[in-house]
Amino acid sequence: MAKNREFPLAQVYRLLEPGPVLLVTTARSGRANVMPMSWYTMMEFVPPLVGCVISNQNHTFEMLRASGECVINVPTVELAKKVVACGNVSGRSVDKFKKFNLTPVAGAVVKAPLIAECYANLECKLVDRKLVTKYNFFILEVVKAWIDPRQKRPRTMHHRGEGVFLVPDRMIKLPSPKTSLLPK
Amino acid sequence: MAKNREFPLAQVYRLLEPGPVLLVTTARSGRANVMPMSWYTMMEFVPPLVGCVISNQNHTFEMLRASGECVINVPTVELAKKVVACGNVSGRSVDKFKKFNLTPVAGAVVKAPLIAECYANLECKLVDRKLVTKYNFFILEVVKAWIDPRQKRPRTMHHRGEGVFLVPDRMIKLPSPKTSLLPK
Numbered sequence: 001m002a003k004n005r006e007f008p009l010a011q012v013y014r015l016l017e018p019g020p021v022l023l024v025t026t027a028r029s030g031r032a033n034v035m036p037m038s039w040y041t042m043m044e045f046v047p048p049l050v051g052c053v054i055s056n057q058n059h060t061f062e063m064l065r066a067s068g069e070c071v072i073n074v075p076t077v078e079l080a081k082k083v084v085a086c087g088n089v090s091g092r093s094v095d096k097f098k099k100f101n102l103t104p105v106a107g108a109v110v111k112a113p114l115i116a117e118c119y120a121n122l123e124c125k126l127v128d129r130k131l132v133t134k135y136n137f138f139i140l141e142v143v144k145a146w147i148d149p150r151q152k153r154p155r156t157m158h159h160r161g162e163g164v165f166l167v168p169d170r171m172i173k174l175p176s177p178k179t180s181l182l183p184k
Numbered sequence: 185m186a187k188n189r190e191f192p193l194a195q196v197y198r199l200l201e202p203g204p205v206l207l208v209t210t211a212r213s214g215r216a217n218v219m220p221m222s223w224y225t226m227m228e229f230v231p232p233l234v235g236c237v238i239s240n241q242n243h244t245f246e247m248l249r250a251s252g253e254c255v256i257n258v259p260t261v262e263l264a265k266k267v268v269a270c271g272n273v274s275g276r277s278v279d280k281f282k283k284f285n286l287t288p289v290a291g292a293v294v295k296a297p298l299i300a301e302c303y304a305n306l307e308c309k310l311v312d313r314k315l316v317t318k319y320n321f322f323i324l325e326v327v328k329a330w331i332d333p334r335q336k337r338p339r340t341m342h343h344r345g346e347g348v349f350l351v352p353d354r355m356i357k358l359p360s361p362k363t364s365l366l367p368k
Contacts, residue, residue, distance in 0.1 A: 008329070019203030019225075019342075041203075041225035043237050043319050051235065051321070053227050077356070084358045130314065135227050135323075137235070145192070158203075158342070158352060163360035166352030168342060172261070174268045176347035 020156035021083055021165070023073040024054070025104075026063035027112040032104055033091030034073075034115065035060040036083050038159045048142040050124065056136055059091040064138060068126040069110040072142070073118035077155045077167050082117075084163060109144045119154040121146040204340035205267055205349070207257040208238070209288075210247035211296040216288055217275030218257075218299065219244040220267050222343045232326040234308065240320055243275040248322060252310040253294040256326070257302035261339045261351050266301075268347065293328045303338040305330040 022037045040052035050072065054061050064070050075083050082100045089096065097104050097113070104113030107123045114121040123146075128139035148154075158166040206221045224236035234256065238245050248254050259267050266284045273280065281288050281297075288297030291307045298305040307330075312323035332338075342350040 039226045041235060041237065042223045043321060049319070051225060051319075053225065080356060080358055084360045088361050135233070135235075137227060139319075156350075157356075160355075163358045165356050165358070166340075167354040167356060168350030168352045169354050170351040171344075172264060172341075172349050172351060174264055174347045174349070176268045177272050 019158060020074055021159045023075055023083065023086065023115055023118060024052075024060055024064075025071040025073060025112045025115060026060050026067060026069070027110075028063050028067050031095075032097060032113050033059055033063055034086050034096045034102065035091070036087040036159075037072075040072075043139065048122075048145075049127070050122075050140045050142060052138055052140065053136050054138060061136065063091075064126060065129075065132065067111065069112050070124050070126070070140065071107060071110060071112045071114050072122040072124055072140070073115040074120040074122075074154075074156065075115075075118050076151065077157050077165075079117055080157055080165065083157065107144065114146065119148050119151050119156075203342065204258055205343045207259055207267065207270065207299055207302060208236075208244055208248075209255045209257060209296045209299060210244050210251060210253070211294075212247050212251050215279075216281060216297050217243055217247055218270050218280045218286065219275070220271040220343075221256075224256075227323065232306075232329075233311070234306075234324045234326060236322055236324065237320050238322060245320065247275075248310060249313075249316065251295065253296050254308050254310070254324065255291060255294060255296045255298050256306040256308055256324070257299040258304040258306075258338075258340065259299075259302050260335065261341050261349075263301055264341055264349065267341065291328065298330065303332050303335050303340075 023034050024037045025034045035058055040050055043049040043051045085100050086096050103116035105116045107114050110123045122142045123144040124140035124142050126138055127141045131137035155167050207218050208221050209218045219242060224234055227233040227235045269284050270280050287300035289300045291298050294307045306326045307328040308324035308326050310322055311325045315321035339351050344350060
């Protein structure tokens with residue numbers, strides 16, 4: 001490995017995390033919260049399962065654990081400043097919907113609000129808590145999904161850490177006999 | 185939600201998965217294999233933990249379960265055709281390193297080979313099998329990480345399903361008092 005340089009273990013997340021940043025909304029006792037999240041993975045196609053890590057230091061952790069529900073919202077780069085702002089204050093002390101002028105919309109299934117400004121909104125139920133205590137890892141089932149059809153080329157934000165985001169501006173298509181590269 | 189259109193549950197993965205496609209290598213009884221993977225998440229900063237879904241239909245599932253080790257390789261868009269090709273044949277019948285002209289390099293800790301052509305290589309140990317049976321979900325600890333310092337602006341590939349990939353060509357930086365948006 002002469003050509004390569006060892007890379008710090010503590011920075012490994014910067015290589016792997018650039019899926020799109022999400023905004024997770026939760027509700028409890030008539031109050032709603034919103035938090036950016038980058039640590040998640042699809043776990044099953046149908047029903048769609050999403051696994052995600054939410055720190056027990058975050059207000060959303062308790063909101064999600066108590067309510068058993070949330071909404072995953074997919075923001076585009078136009079919302080970049082609001083996304084970063086949402087990650088820098090706590091919902092314990094601030095109503096982020098009001099402070100950052102985000103529009104809550106009632107969902108069809110869960111009590112947590114959808115964010116109107118986001119490209120997509122996924123209503124989720126918490127279906128497996130086995131790894132919550134050890135890893136802060138929640139398994140969610142997407143029970144209803146919404147998309148904004150007016151956004152033909154949504155440019156998502158992919159967090160690389162420390163306020164740096166990649167923005168996919170290019171698309172390539174390669175013939176792939178398998179429908180998906182992913183495990184089925 | 186008048187402005188939005190309901191989105192098919194079975195397509196939800198196309199919204200969430202665009203983290204960079206990875207190539208996972210495994211080794212067992214002197215044979216190595218390589219598989220593209222998009223379903224994974226960071227789970228902890230230090231030591232870096234990565235959770236990933238690998239279908240029990242894939243050769244890599246048995247290789248990883250038996251050996252308890254793998255390497256996560258991060259390819260760039262220059263390897264796009266090989267990445268897709270690796271996802272369309274099984275390592276049970278084909279030596280993909282030979283067939284696709286990928287160069288195996290010995291790791292420092294694990295027996296699975298690193299792929300020389302990739303931008304980054306993460307040597308991993310399987311540390312938690314609790315969700316393997318139910319969700320095909322493996323928790324890996326990155327024990328050694330390598331990066332190619334010559335690649336200053338690596339353009340990763342972000343799979344959107346059906347052979348379509350997003351390529352991040354643009355970077356934006358926003359001031360963020362917190363080091364990371366992510367849970368710590």
